[in-house]
Structures are given as structure tokens and as C-alpha cells.
Amino acid sequence: MTTIDFVVIITYFITMIAIGLWAMRRVKGQEDYFMGGRGFGKLLQTFAAFGAGTGAHEPVQVGRTVWTSGLSGVWSAMMWLFVTPVYWFTAVWYRRMRHLTLGDWFVERYQSQLLGAAYTAFAILFYMFYLSTMLSAIAKFSVPLMGTDMMFGMELKYVLVPLISMIVIAYGVLGGLTAAYWTDLIQGIFIILLSILLIPYGLWELVEKFGDPSTQGLLDGFTILHQRVSAENFGLFTGPSAGEFPPQYIFSLTLLALVGIVVQPHFIATGGGSAKSEDEARIGLVVGNFLKRLCTAGWAITALIALALLAGNVEIAADPDKVWGVAAREILGPLNMGLVGLMLACLLAAMMSSADAYMIVTSALVVRNVYSPYINSNASEKECVRIARLSGLTIIVGATIVSLVMGDVFGQFKLAIELPLLFAAPFWVGIFWRRSNAMAVWLTIGFVGMVFFVLPYLLPVLNPSMRTDPAYTVSTEVVTTTRERTATEVDVARREAWETAKAQAENQYVNDPAKLDAALKKLGASPPDAVVGETIQLSMTTGGESIFWNDVRADNSNLMTVREETSEDGTRIVVQKRTGEFKGEGPLKIDFLIYQWLGIIDLSDASKATLETLRLPPRVILPFVFLMLVSLVTPRGNAEKLNRYYAKMKTEVDPDPEKDTAKLAESYANPTRFDDRRLLPGTDWEFMKPSRKDITGFLVSVVVCFIILALLIWVANIKA
Structure with missing residues (x-):
């Protein structure tokens, strides 16, 4: 990296901190800090969903799997594609909850304050492992870009990971969700740059290195790409490692992702809870995630170009995780335009845009579901915000420690992605079925924890x-x-x-x-x-x-x-x-x-x-x-409280807080006012008849999924 590359990175860091200082002055209370006053429109909601859902480990992961498995390796991150249409419905749920945390939802739905504390403990553990994967990926990506794995006499990760963490803490702790969303807007633009920047430069490098620049143009790079790389690398379900991502496996990954993602703690904010209205929530969540899917396609095309250019690179042969870093260095470095620094800043943006949201959501859970109910129930708004800023440190510091100690990106990711199984069933069933209750939820959490997280280690000890x-x-x-x-x-x-x-x-x-x-x-x-x-x-x-x-x-x-x-x-x-x-x-x-x-x-x-x-x-x-x-043989929840909860979840949000309060009061006074819209009236099931907007949005989203796949296949198979 040259001086101009370091200038780009330092400028980026300073800008993020400045936004945090600006946003800090706008924070008056918990709703400002945790939800930005619920005043975000489509643009900020879109980039919040996009930024929080795009991790720094994913470009690195797609680079490796496409390098080893061809285009079919894109499914290592594209598995979320067919989950996206369901977000058209879930965004409405999060907005209608009208809560600051998902812990608050568990408390209300299951009438158990302790369940909110348990969810907080899960969230802290989940984010420590999930964020640590991104920090580890950043460290691995940076080695080829910086040209060294040592700094100040230490391994690069021991310097870079704590530095990144401190920057995130600085602007996230200061400005809350408002700072996070404005930085996500900037970082989202950087992530898009990350996804497309290497493609034109890489194609032109193919022309210059293996073609004739005097007679060939940029698109001829695709022709050279197909000449150098075997045809088997361009199949979406086939490749050098045929069978690694067959359709049934993709289906299982999609279903597992769908079941678990709804209880990831940040979804109540970036998933729609911080939006002005239900439309902003829906459009922001769905469009933001489709942006990510398009970027995933860009990462796959970049990896194919890297394969054509750098198949002989010894660093990548020894460690395919370095595909992205080596490609950025070899393609952009010789231009000496600060683009290597920009590429590193882009990957930092992918990590930091997720980390800030996770940190703020975790701090909200600590304040709302642990500090206020169990330590100081009379805490003022100012005190709650102060505790939030302090508690937000735990998730970043914890993730930093896990990253430095484990250093195993896949191992950390695997631990994180399976933890939501603890709360997934209580969430889904609680949304639709009145009969589920707190006792059944506690027994289910114990059952899942014992069967899938304890017994795999305990049984071999008991029976060697x-x-x-x-x-x-x-x-x-x-x-x-x-x-x-x-x-x-x-x-x-x-x-x-x-x-x-x-x-x-x-x-x-x-x-x-x-x-x-x-x-x-x-x-x-x-x-x-x-x-x-x-x-x-x-x-x-x-x-x-x-x-x-x-x-x-x-x-x-x-x-x-x-x-x-x-x-x-x-x-x-x-x-x-x-x-x-x-x-x-x-x-x-x-x-x-x-x-x-x-x-x-x-x-x-x-x-x-x-x-x-x-x-x-x-x-x-x-x-x-x-x-x-278990719900069938355990006591029901309080009927009056359940009536209020389901009446609230059926009441459309009004962007005007006063009007929304009035609408809620009407629903609370007459909880049966929406019974004519129920699919199964007179039962414990709360399925509602879908509206025209529900059906249209879902079907359009499904079509967009196939358009993205068609676009990826078309671009990958261009031959000028």
C-alpha cells in the first residue's frame, strides 16, 4: 500500500467519527438512541438493511468458494436469496411490535420478564461469535493488501482488529442508531463499490495481459475469461467440485436461514422497527437485501476474473481465502490511485456497517431487559442512554477477544449461525398461535439447548x-x-x-x-x-x-x-x-x-x-x-394480555405517533374488531387473510429472485 492508500483509509475513519459526534447531539432519550426516533424513510432503511446484512466475511467467502467450485460457489452467500420475499411480511411484524428490542417482544408475548433477560444473554453470545467472523476475515484480507502479516513486531490481526473495534465504538457509542444509519448510507455506497470495482479493471487486465489492447475492448475480457477458464466453472449448480451445492442442499440452507434469521436481534431495527411506516419498513428491508444479492453476484464475477488472471498465484494456491486481497493488490495496486486503500475501506465498511447496528441493539437489550427491570427500575432516560453507551462496549470487546483467540472464521460462523435455533420456534409459533405459552417456551429452550448444544459434547463423556x-x-x-x-x-x-x-x-x-x-x-x-x-x-x-x-x-x-x-x-x-x-x-x-x-x-x-x-x-x-x-399440556397465557397483543399486531401503524396511539386505543377497547379478516376464526390460530399489497409484493419479490439469478448467469456467460 502507498501513501495515498493510507490517506484514503484515514479519511474514511475520520468521517465516520465525525458523523458520530454530529448524531450525539440529536440523542434525547432511549427511542432516539435505539431507534432514531422511528423517523427513517425508504433510503436510510434500505441502506441500513443492506449494511447490517452484509458482512465483511462474505466477499472473502464467495471469493474462496467460487475459486474452488466455480460459479456454483456463489451459493455460499446466495443461500439467503429466496428468504428475501418473506421479508415483505416480517417487516410489518417488526414495525407493528412498536418495541425497542426483540427482548421486549418476548416479554409481552409470553408475559415473562425473565424471558427477555434470557434473550439478551443469547444476543450477546450470538453477536460475539458472529462479529468475530468479520473481524477475522478483515485481518486475513488485509495481509496481501498491506504486503505484510506483521506490524509493530506483532501479527497484523493484533493491531488491526482492536483498531477497527475502537473506531466502531467511537461513532456507534456516541451517536446511536442515527449515526449508525447515516454511516450505513455512506458505507453502503462503499460496499457497492467493493462489489463492482474489480470487474472493469480485471477485465481490462485480461485484455492487456492475454489479448490485444489495440484491437480489443473491455467486453473482450469476457471472451478471454472463457478461453482461459474451463466451461465447467460457469454452471450455477455444477463445477469443479460438482455436488457441493446441489438444489436440495440450497433448499435446506434457505429454510434453515429463514427459520433462524427472524430472531437475530438487529432485525427489529433494520428489519423495519425503526421505519416511519409499514411501507418504509417493507421497501427498506426487501430492497436493501436485494441490493446485497446483486452485490453477491458481483463478488462471484470478480472471483471468476481473479481465477483467469491469478490461477498461477502461489499465495492463493496456499490459502484460497486470500483471493480477494491478492486480486485487489495485483489489479488495483499498479494504478497507484489510492484504489487499494479504497478497497480496504470498502471491506471495512462492510464490517463496520454491521457492527454498529449489532452493538446498539445489544446495548438496547441490556438496558431494556436487564438493567431497567432488575437493577434500577426508576432510571431516567439520560441514565439509560449512558448505560447503553457503556454496555455497547461488551459486544465489540467480546467479538474482538473471540476473533483474536479463535481466528477460525468458519468455526466462529458455524457457532453463531446455529444459536438462533434456541428462540426460532418460540418466535414463529408465538406470532401465529395463541396456545403457546411461557412454560412451553422455557421447556423448548431447555430441550433445544440440551439436545443440540450440550448432548453432542456430554454423551461421549458419559459413554467414552x-x-x-x-x-x-x-x-x-x-x-x-x-x-x-x-x-x-x-x-x-x-x-x-x-x-x-x-x-x-x-x-x-x-x-x-x-x-x-x-x-x-x-x-x-x-x-x-x-x-x-x-x-x-x-x-x-x-x-x-x-x-x-x-x-x-x-x-x-x-x-x-x-x-x-x-x-x-x-x-x-x-x-x-x-x-x-x-x-x-x-x-x-x-x-x-x-x-x-x-x-x-x-x-x-x-x-x-x-x-x-x-x-x-x-x-x-x-x-x-x-x-x-408441550403448549397443549401447559397453562395458557393471560387471555386479556394476549387479546391486547394480537389486537396491536393487527393494527396498522400510523406514521403520526398521536394518531397511532389513538388507533391502538380503539383496538384495545375492541380486540375482536379484526376477526372478519382471520383465516381461521374461532380457533387459536391468528393467520390473517393477505391483502392485495401482501400478495403483489411477495410475488414481485419472487420474480426479482429469478431475475437476479438470470442476470448472474447472463453476465458470467458473456462472450464478446
């Missing part, structure tokens, strides 16, 4: 023989697929880069076998020897996945061939089975223990994607079934 029991150490079949195709220039470059990276690892870790083994594992299998235009054999080995554990270890493992077959197109498939004495490692996958109890135990021929798909039914369905069954 499980780790070596042949019934639990089975693995899926090892399938080696060998096929032929014509070698491209990328194939040649990848082989050379792999050999160089392997030699470097062997020299660097000659006296450290453990680190050498880890480096070679990350490097992956050797690409085939290739000469452009000649036929090469590509072998891909899948399977060998432990069914009941994260992995199984064996000192004397062998492979026994089960069957061999050759298809009409010449593809040869060899199926083998692992034999030997194994020991399970990591937590028990209790989902598959359930399948075993049900008699569904032969998963030997299941792919990794199928195994992941099969984790869906127990984790999604069981909490709902358990909650509903």
Missing part, C-alpha cells in the same frame, strides 16, 4: 466407548470420479502454483511436521500435469465423511474397493470403503443418532451435501413439534 464403537465410527463411501477434458491455461498455471506452494511449505515447516501437515491439507490435492489444448484427466475424490462425528481418526486405515463403473461419456467412478479401527473426534452429530434410533442408518452412499441436508429436519422440525405438544 461411543468414540470407538464401530456402530458410530462409520463413514460414507469414498468416491473417486475420473473424467477427461481439454486443458486450459488456468489448469497449467494452477499446477505450477501448487508445486511452488508445496515446496515453500516443505521448506518453511521442515522442522514442524504438524504445521506442514496443516499447510498441505489446506493446499489440497495436486492438480493434474497440463499442457494447453491437450486432454487431461481430472480426478475428484469425495466422501469418506464421518456420519456421527466431525471426523474419525485411524492409525491403520485402508480403502477397500466396493465397485467400479464407467459411464457412456467415459467418466470412471471408483467406490471404496474405509476399513480399520477408528476413533471419533469432535462433538457427536446427534441429528444422525436420531436417524439411527428411527432405523434410518444406512447413509454410506450419501454425499457431504446430502448429510448436511439431513441435518435440517431434526434441527428445524423438532423444536416446533416439541413446543406445540
Whole structure:
């Protein structure tokens, strides 16, 4: 990075802090600090949803998966696409709640103040792990851009991660949600730049490096892209790692995301609760998230261009997570225009626009659901805001510690993404079914926590023989697929880069076998020897996945061939089975223990994607079934309070606070005034007949989903 790059980054930081100082003077009370006075229109709501929903880890993640799996790798982030139409409905829910936190909603709906405190504890833990993934991704992205992994005698992450955290604390703590939303507007523009900046420069670099700039234009870069990269990399459901993102796996990821995302704590603000009206809430949430989906498409195209340009790069061969950072450095660096600094600022924006919202929402939960009810119920507005500013530090500091200690982006993300299972069923069922009650919710939280978070670790401790029991150490079949195709220039470059990276690892870790083994594992299998235009054999080995554990270890493992077959197109498939004495490692996958109890135990021929798909039914369905069954045998909630709650949720929000209060008073006085709109009157189910606006908005959103996919496929397959 040059001086001008550092000037760009410093200017960006100063601007964010200045906005925080400006917004601080506008904060008069809790609603100003936590919800910005509920005065945000479509523009700010759109960029708030866009910014809070776009994490710094996602461009890095898409860069890696597209590099290894072709265009189909876009599903590592595009899995949220078909969740977006449902936001047309959920945005209305959050606005009609008229609460400052989702903890307040749990308190009102289930008539339990303690449930709000429990939700606060979940939120703090969730955001510590979720934000830490972004901080870790920033640190990894910055290494190739800055040209060093050391600063002031320390690893770069130990300097950069705390610095970023302090900037977020500075403007977020000072200005509250107003500062967060205005910075999100600026940062949203930066994120869009991040998503498209490398595409034109990368295409032109392809023309200059492998074409003829005197006769070819920018769009000819797409032609060169297809000449250098094999056709298999341009399929949305196929690719070099065919089967990594099959349709059933994408469906399961979408459903899991839909079930859990509604209880992510920031959704009550960015999901519509801070908007002026229901229309602003809906349009902001849906359009903001569609912007993100378009950006995801941009990240995928960028990764394909990087593959064509940098297939021979040794840094990426050794660690595909560095695709984005190396591409930015190699493509933008030589221009010496401050664009490398701008790219880093853009990725910082992706992280900071999420972090500020998360921090403010967490501080609101602490104040509303812990401090006020349990510590000082008579606290003034000024005191509550002060406590909020102090408590907001916990989430950022905690995330910083987790990031520095763990440093495992995938591990941190996996922990965070499964935690919402604790509260997902109580939220969904509570929205639609009067019969669910606080006792059933507590028992459900205990059930989910025990089954999916405690027993996987506890059962192997109570019964250590499980780790070596042949019934639990089975693995899926090892399938080696060998096929032929014509070698491209990328194939040649990848082989050379792999050999160089392997030699470097062997020299660097000659006296450290453990680190050498880890480096070679990350490097992956050797690409085939290739000469452009000649036929090469590509072998891909899948399977060998432990069914009941994260992995199984064996000192004397062998492979026994089960069957061999050759298809009409010449593809040869060899199926083998692992034999030997194994020991399970990591937590028990209790989902598959359930399948075993049900008699569904032969998963030997299941792919990794199928195994992941099969984790869906127990984790999604069981909490709902358990909650509903227990609700039927436990006491109902207070009928009068439930009447008030459902009457409020059916009353359309008026942007004028006084008029809205009057409308609520009318609904409270006559809770049955909307019964003519119920789909199932006279029952405990509160499904309402959808309006024309409901149906139209949802259908338009579904169509937009397919338009985005069509646009991605079209751009990826342009040939000038």
C-alpha cells in the first residue's frame, strides 16, 4: 500500500467519527438512541438493511468458494436469496411490535420478564461469535493488501482488529442508531463499490495481459475469461467440485436461514422497527437485501476474473481465502490511485456497517431487559442512554477477544449461525398461535439447548466407548470420479502454483511436521500435469465423511474397493470403503443418532451435501413439534394480555405517533374488531387473510429472485 492508500483509509475513519459526534447531539432519550426516533424513510432503511446484512466475511467467502467450485460457489452467500420475499411480511411484524428490542417482544408475548433477560444473554453470545467472523476475515484480507502479516513486531490481526473495534465504538457509542444509519448510507455506497470495482479493471487486465489492447475492448475480457477458464466453472449448480451445492442442499440452507434469521436481534431495527411506516419498513428491508444479492453476484464475477488472471498465484494456491486481497493488490495496486486503500475501506465498511447496528441493539437489550427491570427500575432516560453507551462496549470487546483467540472464521460462523435455533420456534409459533405459552417456551429452550448444544459434547463423556464403537465410527463411501477434458491455461498455471506452494511449505515447516501437515491439507490435492489444448484427466475424490462425528481418526486405515463403473461419456467412478479401527473426534452429530434410533442408518452412499441436508429436519422440525405438544399440556397465557397483543399486531401503524396511539386505543377497547379478516376464526390460530399489497409484493419479490439469478448467469456467460 502507498501513501495515498493510507490517506484514503484515514479519511474514511475520520468521517465516520465525525458523523458520530454530529448524531450525539440529536440523542434525547432511549427511542432516539435505539431507534432514531422511528423517523427513517425508504433510503436510510434500505441502506441500513443492506449494511447490517452484509458482512465483511462474505466477499472473502464467495471469493474462496467460487475459486474452488466455480460459479456454483456463489451459493455460499446466495443461500439467503429466496428468504428475501418473506421479508415483505416480517417487516410489518417488526414495525407493528412498536418495541425497542426483540427482548421486549418476548416479554409481552409470553408475559415473562425473565424471558427477555434470557434473550439478551443469547444476543450477546450470538453477536460475539458472529462479529468475530468479520473481524477475522478483515485481518486475513488485509495481509496481501498491506504486503505484510506483521506490524509493530506483532501479527497484523493484533493491531488491526482492536483498531477497527475502537473506531466502531467511537461513532456507534456516541451517536446511536442515527449515526449508525447515516454511516450505513455512506458505507453502503462503499460496499457497492467493493462489489463492482474489480470487474472493469480485471477485465481490462485480461485484455492487456492475454489479448490485444489495440484491437480489443473491455467486453473482450469476457471472451478471454472463457478461453482461459474451463466451461465447467460457469454452471450455477455444477463445477469443479460438482455436488457441493446441489438444489436440495440450497433448499435446506434457505429454510434453515429463514427459520433462524427472524430472531437475530438487529432485525427489529433494520428489519423495519425503526421505519416511519409499514411501507418504509417493507421497501427498506426487501430492497436493501436485494441490493446485497446483486452485490453477491458481483463478488462471484470478480472471483471468476481473479481465477483467469491469478490461477498461477502461489499465495492463493496456499490459502484460497486470500483471493480477494491478492486480486485487489495485483489489479488495483499498479494504478497507484489510492484504489487499494479504497478497497480496504470498502471491506471495512462492510464490517463496520454491521457492527454498529449489532452493538446498539445489544446495548438496547441490556438496558431494556436487564438493567431497567432488575437493577434500577426508576432510571431516567439520560441514565439509560449512558448505560447503553457503556454496555455497547461488551459486544465489540467480546467479538474482538473471540476473533483474536479463535481466528477460525468458519468455526466462529458455524457457532453463531446455529444459536438462533434456541428462540426460532418460540418466535414463529408465538406470532401465529395463541396456545403457546411461557412454560412451553422455557421447556423448548431447555430441550433445544440440551439436545443440540450440550448432548453432542456430554454423551461421549458419559459413554467414552461411543468414540470407538464401530456402530458410530462409520463413514460414507469414498468416491473417486475420473473424467477427461481439454486443458486450459488456468489448469497449467494452477499446477505450477501448487508445486511452488508445496515446496515453500516443505521448506518453511521442515522442522514442524504438524504445521506442514496443516499447510498441505489446506493446499489440497495436486492438480493434474497440463499442457494447453491437450486432454487431461481430472480426478475428484469425495466422501469418506464421518456420519456421527466431525471426523474419525485411524492409525491403520485402508480403502477397500466396493465397485467400479464407467459411464457412456467415459467418466470412471471408483467406490471404496474405509476399513480399520477408528476413533471419533469432535462433538457427536446427534441429528444422525436420531436417524439411527428411527432405523434410518444406512447413509454410506450419501454425499457431504446430502448429510448436511439431513441435518435440517431434526434441527428445524423438532423444536416446533416439541413446543406445540408441550403448549397443549401447559397453562395458557393471560387471555386479556394476549387479546391486547394480537389486537396491536393487527393494527396498522400510523406514521403520526398521536394518531397511532389513538388507533391502538380503539383496538384495545375492541380486540375482536379484526376477526372478519382471520383465516381461521374461532380457533387459536391468528393467520390473517393477505391483502392485495401482501400478495403483489411477495410475488414481485419472487420474480426479482429469478431475475437476479438470470442476470448472474447472463453476465458470467458473456462472450464478446
